[in-house]
Amino acid sequence: MSVVPLQAEALRRVCDPSSLQFSDTSSLTPCDGPIGQERAIRSIKFAMSIHQDGYNIYMAGMPGLGKTSYAVDIARKYARLMPVPDDWCYVYNFEDPNCPVALNLPAGKGREYKKDIDAFIKVIEQEISRPLGGEDYELERSQILKDYRKKKDEYVNQLCTIAAQRGFRVKITTSGIYFLPIINGEPISEEDYNLLDEEVKMELSNLSEALQDETADIIRRIRDIEDEAESALKEWEKETALHAINTHLDTLKTKYKAFPGVMSHLENIRKDIRDNIGQLIVDDLGELQQNTLYQIMIKRNREDRPYERYRVNLIVDNSRLNGAPVIVDYNPNYYNLMGRCDFENEFGTMTTDFTMIKAGLFHQANGGFLILHANDVLSNPQSYEAIKRTLRTKKIVIENIKEQMGLISVSALKPEPIPVDVKIILIGSSKIYHMLYNYDSEFKNYFKIKAEFEDQILWNDENVLKIARFIGGYCKKEGLRHFDNTGVAEIINYCSRVVQDQEKLTARFSEIADILVESETWAKIEGCRLVSSKHVQKAVKEKRKRSSRYDEQLLESICDGTILIDTDGYVVGQINGLAVVDMGDYVFGKPSRITAATYMGKTGILDIEREVETGGVTHSKGVLILSGYIGKKYAQDVPLSLAASICFEQLYGGIEGDSASSTELFAILSSLSDLPVHQGIAVTGSVNQHGFIQPIGGATYKIEGFFEICKINGFTGKQGVIIPHQNIRNLVLSDEVVEAVRKGYFNIYPIKTVDQGMEILTGVPAGERLPDGSYPPGTVNDRVYRKLRYFAEVTAKYRNQ
Template sequence: MPGRVLTPAELARRSDPAALEALVAPAREPAAAPARQGLANPAAAIVGQQRAHEAVAYGIAMPRDGHHLFVMGPPGVGKRTLVRRAIEAHVARNGVERFDWAYVNNFAQPHQPRVLRLPRGRASALRQHMRALADDLRTMIPATFESEEYATAVERLNTEYKERAEHAVLEVGEQAQGQGLVMVRTPVGLSFAPRKPTPDGSDAVYTPEEFAALPEAERTRLQQALQAAQEQLVRVLRGTVRLRKEHADRLRALNRSMTMVAVEHAVDEVKDDYADLPEVLAYLEAVRDDVIDKADRFRSPQGEEASAGETTPVAEIDLSAYEVNVLVDAAGTDGAPIVTIDHPTHQQLIGRVDHLARMGTLLTDYRLVKPGALHRANGGFILIDAAKLLVQPFAWDALKRALTRREIRIESMAEMVSLVTTVQLEPEPIPLAVKVVLFGAREIGQLLQELDPDFGRLFRVVADFSDDLPRVDAVQRELVQSLTAQGAASALLPAGFGALARLVDHGARLAGDAQRLSASVQRLLDVLTEADQRARAAGHACIEASDVDGAIAARRRRASRIDERLREEVGRGMLMIATSGVRVGQINGLMVYESGGETFGEPVRISATTRLGDGEVIDIQRETHMGGPVHAKGVLILAAFLGARYSRFRAHAIFASLVFEQTYGIVEGDSASLAELLALLSSIADVPLKQSLAVTGSINQFGDVQPIGGVNEKIEGFFDVCAARGFDGTHGIVMPEANVAQLMLREDIVAAVAGGRFAIHAVRHADEAIEVMTGLAAGEPHAPHADTVNGRIVARLREYARLHGGEQRWPRRHRGGASPSVHADGARTAPPKGRAR
């Protein structure tokens, strides 16, 4: 049988505006506006996707480690919207305690700042309290050092020190005087000299001449006394140094005690507000100790002796070490944080440490620690685009480390890439409790699963959004409600049900299947937005069906530069496509390509030649590296079918070649394997094929015709070529029966079929296609008859076998046809010389 010719009713499934209105009417609110004013029910932007919704809900609710989400699917299907709404619903049902995070000075190890976790809103309060404390210290401590009490205490210590030092020196002098010596002050300090008696009893010293004139015994005695006194003086002066140090220590102790009196009260007032937070109390005690230890900052001694009243000006006292660096302030927020990061660099994820340039030197401290997205999302959820994340240096590894360690450790990128290490700020890591949601294409998820073992360990929940959805009432209702709600949110004109019906039909076109709808609501909303502009320009009160049709046509025209050029080349004869007559070994195949987001179909001439040979079928596309692996597979399948059907017990003695004429790029896909088979059989049997028909479809090893993609665009592409040349009633398409349910053809094609100007033939087997394309009966290959195509093929192969080396033995008719267990070795192909890219 030559297949069947489709009726106009089978070529498209149009939505009825009235039926669509009746479908969605029960879901409307009681106070809903008229249908042409849009629907009142603000439906979600997500249509269908129940499986993905279940996966997202499970991943969000799962508290275990390693159950982060990877959400994949095509763009525009509402992945982010669904995830965000699911998170918001989860957060609303499950209260989450939020915390503030802050870094403070580590007085013992300044390069390792301490982290504080505080209840929501209290980090800012602590920062204000510490600023107020610093202001108090700037006035209270200097005032303490300026007090009369402090001055008296300092004067007492100074007097005591002076008295002790002077007493020790005087005692040495008195002892020396008893030995006939006198203490003198020289430019280099105190010393002793022999005392010369005078009438008035005053101290005088011998001149060198007078000393030399003394008796030798006296000189010796005086020299020994001088040496002993000098040694005693040295010992006393050394003791004076110890006295000075002791005095300084007593002054520092005084300063500490006076500072403690001032600080204790001020710090205790702050501690009263944080009695429930042990970490904060420990920090405040460290602040108190540091202020006391560094009390001398509040006074600047002038000269050798410390005295009261010599203090540093209040404005110059630096108390920045007691600042609180609030990293995350959760004040004024409710529920768990939901953070979306658009630029997921290493620093944007885990934070950074800034530097200040001063006098040519880069300086930093804990106050310059800046948070990353993980800090803001801690305790909640973070949404990241996988493609953007993976192209950023070190970002993916940093995220994995944070999730594995369950902590945020701020790391320097400079240290990662440098061979020379320097002292870096090392902030204390922050415990991490976050749920990560990665969004990406399926290819990214598959590559990560294959190449990165950590991915499967960390992202165990995969939510796969469908590209299309079944065209059932529930889905259509959700789609219409979603488009209406989003149109209203975007301030578009209300869409009438005629326009909405056109959008539903366009959704089926985008899905490439009359029984399904594209899940990309965004693409339909883009059309609706453009239709709104056309409706306003035409002065329409609402968006009408004609506005949607015009928007769809305009979008397609904007992307049709290549399509128009190809049509022109076909019209000029530059691209040789025959649409009339018959040819041997030549057939019109169909291909599709994408341009500007639109899909176009074009006819392409496929030719085959055969001659006496060793049973080899050459795919010229493959041999020239211009054919993809799927296309090569299709050719191998048709070669296997040829051998299994016509030469089951002996290799056929032919050499065949197949090629897509006038193609200069990569040919991929197996949807032309039926056309290639027909061209090959035509060449073997020397039976011409109708050029007024084009063929699409793939085959298996048993000759069954299998469905293909892009069937609507392929039919429309050949239809447009035939329409440009003029119909004569013989033009049409041969397509797989399995694709009939997917047809969503244009109205002009439906009208042409109804008027008998164009025909669409649906076939299930290669034999049906043979009969349509040749006008002859296909016949049985195992019961050859001269008036059938298969009979002529058998006769030609028998002739080739005889010429090749002897009469081929032909088996009797096999009732079951080609046996699946018989290896079809009749078609051989040369090993590939390379892989097409």
């Protein structure tokens, strides 16, 4: 049953620089695609080949695995093989101005149509807003008015004849027709009229009224002729202005005859110009006939301004694409996703119209790919619902978010929805995926493909070469010095240490990139052309040193006796356990003294940490397992009468995990057997009810943490750490620890059972169970068994009394 300490060669796996078939990374071709992610790549490519609804992709995995980079790369690869989607525009709705019309045109045609309409508006401004006048204008105008003037003159002559017979003369002004009395052969002036007697004035007034009644029909006919002449003149002016406009419109209609939406828009413009041209024509004084400057200024809506409603709002311009769009965004709030209607302040009033509609991410990615991060989406609750609604309805609806929430909206615009065809790639953690999958019944309908990225890859020749190619590609991309084969080998060693596995390497290439940059910096400081292993080692060491303040303070507290940790001698019921402290950017091992006290009673094992609520659920479970082990092994023929307490001394924070359960058991067995435990040997590992030691995490950090204490206190050659034998592959120890083991200063014991651990700790054989159920005298198990029988006998004696 004796356990042999591990040899130095088993404590870490080292990459041999001579096994790398290159001198430095400058000769290597950059790696294409993620390394060691075959499962995820297969899932993504499968999803890319499916065009049915719902086959969007959720890329799951830890940050730093290259998910976003790969998503962009593969999306662009497929996008190049896809057609360029249409351009999208919004134009004025002449029937309902609050509902702008959406127009789609082939890529590039949208920009062209907008440019053509802008040019057409300039034509309108030149033809309609140009003051009317000149010799040709006056000649044509006189010709139109000639017939009306002749008819009018006939009626005016009749009116003058009747008026003269009644003693009046006719005066025609722009304000009306008047009858002036004739006295002494001349029309009387206002001053002379005021000097007349009242009786004469009354008589003249009665005669004027009688004349007006007599000539009312003639006056009406004269006014009708004037109105007809004015209408005819206006119609002629409209036709004159419209002639040039219609010529340009016909040219545009010929150019865009293949697009029904554009044809409808142009025809609506023609009709609107004809219906409203009277408000736009400028007279020969250069002023608007129907609108004063004040009336124009007080217009509150941009759509009421001349020509603005004819413009084209190009919201999606795909003229520069060579395939489908690939859009990546890190701020997918609601308006960024769905688009929005902007506003402007006009004389204290917020206004908007179709020209202020802005495209969202769905518009930009329509016909292609939209890449988002789950954390960003879920931090905007309205965004997540908008994504699902858009995928469900297959339409992009631009609306004010306040309308969705039932609040008053400042915008009355409801742009026509645009059909959408987009494949979404959502990137996030596995935790978020499972949360959405289990708590949102709709999620599985819209993200049917999960691509799981591994955070660890196999350590094999293929992956080592790919990592070397990644290093070379990253150095070329960032302009860094290249790495020689010793530098690459050291990076491989670092990748193994990150995951604490001799058969795996980390796939978190963002973390590798950080070490590359820092290693290259040290090479630059030393003036070296290439980055070698010493620069990588320096970078790793300095990185740990920058964050090791708490670790150093802990070591100081142990050295000055503030925290009690013994690394030599033997003590009953006392042992050194090991834990891992994770500071986020820095992880280290921390020893803790664990003590146990045993006595007669029925309370079983009392976990002090659980009683004061500093122990977590998993830790409490590990303690409860101890009772099962002791009962199964030592209480088959006598009742278990045991009371015990275990405690992590000087631990004032929380503790979680069951990796100390074997350590706690060793302390209890030491107390029961009265056998002292070697304080120079620390223990980590969990245990099951059958006494088998189970693997734990952080073995490397735990060993190195205790090693530092032993180094400070002085090596005795008997110090070391007991670990589960399954954790041998997880050892990626520092050069200093490996060298100490090689020289015999420090030992690492891999054990499979509790009995093996007790033999190492006490130096006493554990003892196998004999056929009669007892154990060989003097062994660990015999001493424990006898102590428990004694407890049971004394307890029974007192119970009988």
